Amino acid sequence: MSHGGIDRRQTVVTKVGQTFTTIPATLRLFFHDCFVEGCDASVMIASPNGDAEKDAEDNLSLAGDGFDTVIKAKEAVEAVCPGVVSCADVLAIAARDVVAQAGGPLFSVELGRRDGLISQASGVTGKLPEPTFNINQLNTMFARNNLSELDMIALSGAHTLGFSHCDRFAKRLYSFSPASTVDPSLNPSYAQQLMAACPQNVDPDIAIDMDPETPRAFDNVYYQNLVAGKGLFTSDDVLFTDSSSQPMVNDFANNPLNFNAAFVTAMRKLGRTGVKIGNEGEIRRDCSAFN
Numbered sequence: 001m002s003h004g005g006i007d008r009r010q011t012v013v014t015k016v017g018q019t020f021t022t023i024p025a026t027l028r029l030f031f032h033d034c035f036v037e038g039c040d041a042s043v044m045i046a047s048p049n050g051d052a053e054k055d056a057e058d059n060l061s062l063a064g065d066g067f068d069t070v071i072k073a074k075e076a077v078e079a080v081c082p083g084v085v086s087c088a089d090v091l092a093i094a095a096r097d098v099v100a101q102a103g104g105p106l107f108s109v110e111l112g113r114r115d116g117l118i119s120q121a122s123g124v125t126g127k128l129p130e131p132t133f134n135i136n137q138l139n140t141m142f143a144r145n146n147l148s149e150l151d152m153i154a155l156s157g158a159h160t161l162g163f164s165h166c167d168r169f170a171k172r173l174y175s176f177s178p179a180s181t182v183d184p185s186l187n188p189s190y191a192q193q194l195m196a197a198c199p200q201n202v203d204p205d206i207a208i209d210m211d212p213e214t215p216r217a218f219d220n221v222y223y224q225n226l227v228a229g230k231g232l233f234t235s236d237d238v239l240f241t242d243s244s245s246q247p248m249v250n251d252f253a254n255n256p257l258n259f260n261a262a263f264v265t266a267m268r269k270l271g272r273t274g275v276k277i278g279n280e281g282e283i284r285r286d287c288s289a290f291n
Ligand code: HEM
Pocket: 021, 023, 024, 025, 027, 028, 031, 061, 062, 063, 129, 130, 131, 132, 133, 138, 152, 155, 156, 158, 159, 161, 162, 163, 164, 165, 166, 168, 207, 233, 235
């Protein structure tokens, strides 16, 4: 591998050493980039007017450590071979690297993406899944990005890592339905645990581990949690409660290697979403600004 590759990888390793959040933040950033305008680093653009993709409501919870990782890794690459590797490719590689650093599968990523020329907050509306989505809404949105139900279930396994703010699931604890304030599909002791961590009117900055068992390990415990009624969002929970997707959740819960293989396949497919070539894009010098 070139020195550019070594320096770039070292940048990610150093950043993870400084803060664990680097790992989930970078993985989620890749997903949010690919689902809006394709994998083109459109999510990285900073606008002085606060109207870029990253300013959209659905992107405000993207942790700064993800952006920081990509900007630093790109600088390391740029120092050795300027103008060759796009920010979109650096983001895809960084997402791969953080999965491996958390103990997940190692895999190669396809390269050659160009960086996009558009980044608008208004363009995000309706492109990203909501935690309240049911299985049909999830399947429809992933299918629009050429991802199958199996890919969707495997990619949801990213929730084996990282944090969520309380407001994203509070309704399941306090105002689920007229018949039951707590979502009956939640494991009762898990619901208690969530209520203790997220009392009503909690500080909106409080975030909790999405995987209550192994929050720092990229593993198949996410699926074991779903089987146990410990899926944090409705969009997680439905993967097990829906009869069409339940067999795949059981398989991933029981066979970590099947999960790893499906995750790698789905990440590669995700990385092909709306890829730009030639004059459809550019190789940005600075990931946060158009050239
Ligand atoms: C299936 C539909 C999905 C929904 C509805 C969803 C929704 C969410 C929500 C609401 C959060 C919490 C954000 C916060 O409060 O800070 C979150 C976090 C996260 N999501 Fe997803 N997500 C989905 C799929 C994915 C996919 C496909 C990936 C990556 C492959 C991903 C990776 C992550 C990661 C790593 C975090 C933790 C971020 C952090 O700790 O900074 N998610 N997701």
